[in-house]
Each structure stands twice: as C-alpha cells, then as structure tokens.
Amino acid sequence: MFTGIITGVGRITAVQPLGSSSSHGKRLTLQAPPGYLDDVGLGDSIALNGACMTVTTFSAEKGEFTIDISAESLDKTSGLDNEGPVNLEKALRAHDRLGGHIVSGHVDGIGHVTRFEQVGESWDLRVMAPPALGKYLAYKGSITVNGVSLTVNRVVDSEAGCECHINLIPHTVENTALGNLRAGSRVNLEIDLIARYVERMLKHNP
Structure with missing residues (x-):
C-alpha cells in the first residue's frame, strides 16, 4: 500500500530481457538517490511510476537495485521498459502519515x-x-x-x-x-x- 507521495526520483539504468521471447518479462536496474536504500531489504515493495514492484537485489553502498517485471505488467503500464527517470515510493508503514490518498500500486x-x-x-x-x-x-x-x-x-x-x-x-x-x-x-x-x-x-x- 502507498500514499502517492513520491519519496525519491530514481533512474532506470539498464533493461535486460528475462527470456528470448516477447512473452518473457524484463529485469530493470535502477539507480536510487543517495541513502534511499538504507532501510530497504530484499523482497520489499517499491512503486515505480505508480506500479508496485519487488526488490530482487540491491546494494545500499552503490544506491542500486533491481526488479523483475513480467510481460503482463509491461503490457499494462508505461515508461518501465526504457532507461530514464522514474518516481519512487516505498511501501506505506503503519505509523506513516497518509499525506496523499490510499494507493494500491496497481495501474488501472x-x-x-x-x-x-x-x-x-x-x-x-x-x-x-x-x-x-x-x-x-x-x-x-x-x-x-x-x-x-x-x-x-x-x-x-x-x-x-x-x-x-x-x-x-x-x-x-x-x-x-x-x-x-x-x-x-x-x-x-x-x-x-x-x-x-x-x-x-x-x-x-x-
């Protein structure tokens, strides 16, 4: 769950296919702002341009993380299959302020x-x-x-x-x-x- 209040602007730096056909998804490598990943763990949810994704690898020292995105998600979203800037938001914690509105991270x-x-x-x-x-x-x-x-x-x-x-x-x-x-x-x-x-x-x- 998210609030729609962006906590950082990252950048997709690499897009790699997960298979040899269009039915496979892609692996995205992203650069996060300094210190952004200090409280992030494997399996955490981060919304990229409003789409909820799972952190598959990360390096807090390099400020870099990866996510795997399915072909279905790529078909239903925009801006997640090319290098460039993206809005980032970490998942809402129970004690956080709800500064925006209730956001699921599922693109309609x-x-x-x-x-x-x-x-x-x-x-x-x-x-x-x-x-x-x-x-x-x-x-x-x-x-x-x-x-x-x-x-x-x-x-x-x-x-x-x-x-x-x-x-x-x-x-x-x-x-x-x-x-x-x-x-x-x-x-x-x-x-x-x-x-x-x-x-x-x-x-x-x-």
Whole structure:
C-alpha cells in the first residue's frame, strides 16, 4: 500500500530481457538517490511510476537495485521498459502519515498528456484517461499519475475519454519526474480505491 507521495526520483539504468521471447518479462536496474536504500531489504515493495514492484537485489553502498517485471505488467503500464527517470515510493508503514490518498500500486489504465504548460507559478497538467476510467474521476477527487497523488480540478467527458485538469505546484514538478512530461506522453493512472468499492457496492445493492 502507498500514499502517492513520491519519496525519491530514481533512474532506470539498464533493461535486460528475462527470456528470448516477447512473452518473457524484463529485469530493470535502477539507480536510487543517495541513502534511499538504507532501510530497504530484499523482497520489499517499491512503486515505480505508480506500479508496485519487488526488490530482487540491491546494494545500499552503490544506491542500486533491481526488479523483475513480467510481460503482463509491461503490457499494462508505461515508461518501465526504457532507461530514464522514474518516481519512487516505498511501501506505506503503519505509523506513516497518509499525506496523499490510499494507493494500491496497481495501474488501472494508461492515459496520455494533452497539455503541460506553465501558468503563472504553477503548471497546468491535463491528462486524457481511457473512457472506462471516466466514471471514477470527479471534481476535487484524487487520481494517481505515474505514482503521484494529485487532485482533479476539472473533468471533461468526451467520446475519446475523460480529460482531467490538474494544477501542479512548483514543489511537485521539482521533486518528481512529472517535470519530464510533454503533450503526448503516456502515463500510468490509478483511480481512487474508494471509488472502486463504492461502484461495487452500488452494483450489488438489492
């Protein structure tokens, strides 16, 4: 379980196939910020751009760790099969502050950025979510974009999907990998867990 509050920006430095066919996954080697792995152990969960992954090897001295990602996970996520920056979040501990919202680390769909421009001191981020996710998005509700817990300021429904308007403060742009986004960038999306359960309960309400 996670909160969507990014605790570090790492970098995928190597991508190696785990087999000879496309049905096999990949092994990712990542460089973490200094000291980030000091309290990490084998088998710990770390979210990469919002996708929960398991640490398979690590070196706290080098600040380096690896994860194995299945072909299924690669098919359902974006940005985890190429070298480059990624948002990192360690799994939530029972005594931690819930600074964002409840995040499972399971990507619900892939959206794409329709606008990312600076407006005054902040940034206007707009993401088109797939049509199937539109019903879970609401004004002042929460959405996770590449692992970052964000507040939805406006939703615009269309046949193409649901466009979420999000305001990013400078701190978020400077301390996550969201600053690397551009119009057309693909992003991992996770809807609010509570919205998922509400739909389930309403569907089965006698």
